[in-house]
Amino acid sequence: MGATVERKGKDTEMIEALQNLFWILIFPGFVFTVVVGLLATWVVRKVSALVQWRVGPPFYQPFVDVMKLAGKEVLIPEEAQRTLFIMAPVVGFAGILLLATMLWRIAIAPTQMFVGDVIVAIYLTVLPSLALILGSSASASPHASVGTSREMKLVMGYELPLVLAFIVVIVKTGGDLNLAAIAANTPILSISGALAFVVALLCIQAKLGFVPFDIAESETELASGVLIEYSGVLLAVWKLTQAMMLVALPLFLVMLFLGGFGPNVWAGLGKYVAILVLLILIKNTNPRLRIDQAMKFFWFYCGVALIVAVVLATIGNYYAIGWL
């Protein structure tokens, strides 16, 4: 009697392990997010091209870019820290893969959630930026070190407003730390929520490294600052990480502010595409900021706006006024 119960336990364990592997590696994890991310990269390039009255690349262009990079030789500078140089893109990739898998799972089938998964998600969004800083500081190049210092200052600039914006959302939804429960509300339909959404959108723009905040990887100033010494497969991993950030971060915004990916897949897709279009439009209509202008923007303007939003949200929550 005891022996059969034990065997059944081991079988379901193995099935569960295989299922988890499938979720992480194929759907909705690695393969699915990479495909959607490279398609989203193509959408960004194509819409930028159309805004500039030209034709733009064919839809398979980002896929071909990554394939080509994977086939080139990897050159590591002599004075670089080899271990950190190679591990940094892998760590960033792992972080964003975990975030993307978690968000898709909660969006599609919110059965296996746990309290506090918002905090895990916020923590995981820091990992790719941290990996970029580590990788470029291991590069042993003066261009890369300037890129590192700029990226560090940028991260210090936008992390606080981003976390404050998420706190506004948590306050508005009544202190629930459960991503599935938060995704059921739409905080954007209130003053504090709209303020927090605008600030969060600009922080996402900085995290993705889009103009006006592509200070770290500025091509013309720094010869590709942070990634200057990367080539071949390692650069391909960075490009994949950037593509996956283009999926995970707007999806995170959709789940926090716009009412989740929802049971209706087309509505969720529409919300995601709307955020993507906003990012592209901001990208194409603005010049690049200097690092001190960017820090002043995030700390003084976004910070003040968010303090107002937090106060309004707390008052709204206390007196049960929905639109504050």
Next chain:
Amino acid sequence: MWSLKKSPWVFHVNLGACNNCDIEIVDLLTPKFDVERLGIKLVGSPRHADALLVTGVGTKQAVIRLREVYRQTPKPCVVFLIGACACGTGIFHPGYHVAGPIDKIIRQEDPDAIIAYVPGCPPKPEAMISGVVKALSVLQ
């Protein structure tokens, strides 16, 4: 390398040119000619590049740097020599500052380098596009 043909990322190297060819290269990368259709993207670091767009006659100081830049470009890569000066020193042949035609220096560095010539003074952007497309189509 099929994917190399579809997505050649270029890095521009000026080895002592009069800037005429460089201006034409920059014109090429503007929205008017739209080389992003062909997958061509200007990158800021030779380590990201697949094609080097080399202009200029190759002065003594510049060829030292050219050897470094060529070594930093991950193989397989193509070198495009843009302009009459790059193709074979042009009108600066008897100059005291000329350190030899660039293809000779690159072959010293790497005997089986892939080199394509786009002559002209300066070559029109259309000529450069046609040169790039022809070179990529004979690559295997």
